[in-house]
Amino acid sequence: MPLLEQSDVLQRFARGDADAFEDLFHLHQGAVYRWILRIVRNPATAEDLTVETFWRIHRAHARFNPSLSFEAWARRVATNAALDHLKSAKSLERLPDDLPQVPLPDPGISQEVRRKTAQAFGRLPPKLRVVALLTLIEEQSHSEIAEALGISTGAVKVRTFRALRLLRKSLKQQGIEP
Amino acid sequence: MTTHDHKRIHHLLTQSLAPTNTELKAELQRDLWPAMLRRFEQRSLAVPWFDWALAAAVLVCLALFPRAIPVLLYHL
Numbered sequence: 637m638p639l640l641e642q643s644d645v646l647q648r649f650a651r652g653d654a655d656a657f658e659d660l661f662h663l664h665q666g667a668v669y670r671w672i673l674r675i676v677r678n679p680a681t682a683e684d685l686t687v688e689t690f691w692r693i694h695r696a697h698a699r700f701n702p703s704l705s706f707e708a709w710a711r712r713v714a715t716n717a718a719l720d721h722l723k724s725a726k727s728l729e730r731l732p733d734d735l736p737q738v739p740l741p742d743p744g745i746s747q748e749v750r751r752k753t754a755q756a757f758g759r760l761p762p763k764l765r766v767v768a769l770l771t772l773i774e775e776q777s778h779s780e781i782a783e784a785l786g787i788s789t790g791a792v793k794v795r796t797f798r799a800l801r802l803l804r805k806s807l808k809q810q811g812i813e814p
Numbered sequence: 815m816t817t818h819d820h821k822r823i824h825h826l827l828t829q830s831l832a833p834t835n836t837e838l839k840a841e842l843q844r845d846l847w848p849a850m851l852r853r854f855e856q857r858s859l860a861v862p863w864f865d866w867a868l869a870a871a872v873l874v875c876l877a878l879f880p881r882a883i884p885v886l887l888y889h890l
Contacts (some may be wrong), residue, residue, distance in 0.1 A: 661847060669842040673834050679843070686842075687849045691857075745829045753830035772824055773831050800823050807826075 646702040657697070660706060661690055667707065668714045671784070674774045675718040675766055685721055689714040708783055715766070715784040722762035749812055756806040760799055767792055768799035 648656035668689055673682040692713050693700075700709060757765065767785070770776045771792065778789040785792070807813075834840045876883055 658847070661850060662845075665846050666842045669846070670834075670840060673840060677831075677834060683842075683844075683846060683849070686846055687853055690846075690850055691853055742825070742829050745826065749826070750830040753826050757827065757831065768827075769831070772827055774833050797820075800820055803827070804819060804823050807823075 643702065646700075646706055649697055649706075650700045650702045652697055657690075657694055660693075664707060664710055665690070668710055671711055672714050672718050674776075675715070675769060676721060677769075681721065685714070685717050689717045692717060711784045712786060719762055719766060722765065752810055752812060753803075753807065756803055756810070759806065760802055764795050764799035764802065767795040768803075771796045772800075 645656045645659050649660055665686060669682055669686045672685045672689070673679065676682055676685065689710065693710060696713070700706070757768070760768065767781060770781045770784075771778065778792045781792050782789045787795075872886075876886065
């Protein structure tokens with residue numbers, strides 16, 4: 637969508653125009669879904685949370701500043717929706733059964749150790765888990781994660797470090813020496 | 815925790831959880847707009863809890879003071 641046209645859509649959205657909301661939905665649903673999928677790692681949940689994100693966006697349209705990036709705002713709303721979901725869910729959903737294939741698995745690490753690591757990771761506090769997932773697994777930049785969570789890049793680094801420290805402790809308790 | 819420990823756990827983690835872009839379903843498989851419309855319909859039908867509480871309070875008042883019914887009807 638051309639820049640001028642997009643600016644017009646954003647202004648109409650902020651005023652509560654339903655057609656503008658639909659345009660933005662179609663334009664950004666894929667990006668919002670991909671971002672949420674990185675956090676929850678379950679396609680069905682990511683779809684539900686994408687709808688939840690746009691529901692929150694729709695309700696908050698009057699607070700949106702059309703001169704700012706819609707994508708960044710939507711990503712932050714999506715991150716909060718995903719975090720709320722993780723807080724309410726008991727652990728990372730169906731993780732042990734849904735383990736994706738690692739492109740080049742290290743033969744020195746057994747399937748059992750991988751499973752236990754994934755489970756221990758799923759037990760981390762959601763705030764730490766989200767940051768560690770996005771930083772270490774999805775390899776997103778610190779600034780991108782900081783913007784999505786509304787925290788500083790320093791806080792992203794601290795949470796990543798704390799997540800790794802907790803994970804190490806949890807694995808040690810299970811007899812796994814990383 | 816040393817940098818070496820950090821790297822080893824990071825390696826173990828990347829061996830246990832693959833990034834989502836390596837999976838087939840990383841892209842959205844369908845348009846979610848119909849689901850969004852269903853969400854709008856559900857929310858427009860839902861009655862806020864405060865409205866239910868208000869209705870219950872009015873019913874209780876009318877049960878306790880039946881003489882207030884004509885007054886209420888007059889104001890409606």
